[in-house]
Amino acid sequence: MDNYADLVSEAIKSNLLEMAGVDAQISFLEAQAEDTFICHGFVILVGITGLRKGRIIFDTTRETAHELSKRINQEDAVDLDLIIDTMCELGNIVSGNIITRINNLHKDSKLMLAPPSVLMGDKLTLTSPKVGVEKLVAVTPAGPLVISVGFERGE
Amino acid sequence: MKIKVLIVDDSPFIHKAITRALSDDIYEICGIAKNGKEGVELYSQLKPDVVTMDITMPVMDGLDSSKQILALDPKARIIMLSAMGDETLMEQAKSIGVKLFLQKPFKSEELVLTVRKIYLEG
Numbered sequence: 001m002d003n004y005a006d007l008v009s010e011a012i013k014s015n016l017l018e019m020a021g022v023d024a025q026i027s028f029l030e031a032q033a034e035d036t037f038i039c040h041g042f043v044i045l046v047g048i049t050g051l052r053k054g055r056i057i058f059d060t061t062r063e064t065a066h067e068l069s070k071r072i073n074q075e076d077a078v079d080l081d082l083i084i085d086t087m088c089e090l091g092n093i094v095s096g097n098i099i100t101r102i103n104n105l106h107k108d109s110k111l112m113l114a115p116p117s118v119l120m121g122d123k124l125t126l127t128s129p130k131v132g133v134e135k136l137v138a139v140t141p142a143g144p145l146v147i148s149v150g151f152e153r154g155e
Numbered sequence: 156m157k158i159k160v161l162i163v164d165d166s167p168f169i170h171k172a173i174t175r176a177l178s179d180d181i182y183e184i185c186g187i188a189k190n191g192k193e194g195v196e197l198y199s200q201l202k203p204d205v206v207t208m209d210i211t212m213p214v215m216d217g218l219d220s221s222k223q224i225l226a227l228d229p230k231a232r233i234i235m236l237s238a239m240g241d242e243t244l245m246e247q248a249k250s251i252g253v254k255l256f257l258q259k260p261f262k263s264e265e266l267v268l269t270v271r272k273i274y275l276e277g
Contacts (some may be wrong), residue, residue: 015260018260018262019260072168073168073171074175081167082167082168085166085167085168086168088166089166089168089169089259092211092238092259093238093259093260094238095238096237096238096239096240096258096259097238097240097258099239099241100238100239100240100241100258103239103241103242103243104241104242107242107243110243112239113211113238113239115211115213
């Protein structure tokens with residue numbers, strides 16, 4: 001798989017700054033052949049379609065999702081519906097930026113996004129056994145956000 | 156006279172962001188459609204000056220909705236707003252008659268300038 005870590009890092013850093021006004025510190029996590037998440041409580045899952053199939057996962061705590069939503073909406077109080085919608089849109093926008101950068105690098109890839117889904121709950125484990133991933137963590141004043149970009153492994 | 160803007164987007168977060176960006180007295184958010192089909196219906200009823208159009212929406216996407224609106228009114232001023240901004244998609248939007256394209260996340264000033272530009276250019 002191509003290494004997209006820098007491109008993912010640039011997209012998440014610039015989008016968090018523009019949307020939430022937060023300066024995220026990015027750390028790269030070790031690339032893995034299998035990606036297993038012990039989720040922190042609030043997950044956004046965005047499917048990738050096109051020449052190569054994959055998915056992007058955003059994992060954070062409910063508290064961080066709440067705090068990020070307040071900052072993004074510039075409101076002191078946000079209800080759960082708005083938190084879900086805001087985090088979905090954040091996931092969609094960051095994913096769209098990542099995919100756009102990849103499409104502009106590889107003109108024939110024609111990657112598109114599926115609508116985002118949200119998973120909420122304690123003790124959730126997500127496993128993607130058939131993908132190779134780039135994984136990083138964005139540490140923000142609102143709390144940490146883990147991002148995993150995975151594409152199906154080639155034959 | 157106010158510039159009437161129709162928002163076509165399935166995200167309440169984007170409705171708020173656009174409404175906040177266009178809070179100046181010269182703009183009026185005349186309607187909000189949550190999918191492309193509603194967008195076509197509201198365009199016919201409200202005859203807005205400018206439409207902001209998302210691409211990925213349930214029921215009918217933004218490209219099909221734009222096609223139908225432009226079939227009704229070839230002079231419709233449509234700004235496509237999308238998280239995706241690759242050249243192929245922009246060319247596709249332009250080929251059906253969409254005049255301007257803005258990639259999300261947009262800054263408020265960018266949206267204001269884009270709405271003003273498309274309105275003045277007609």
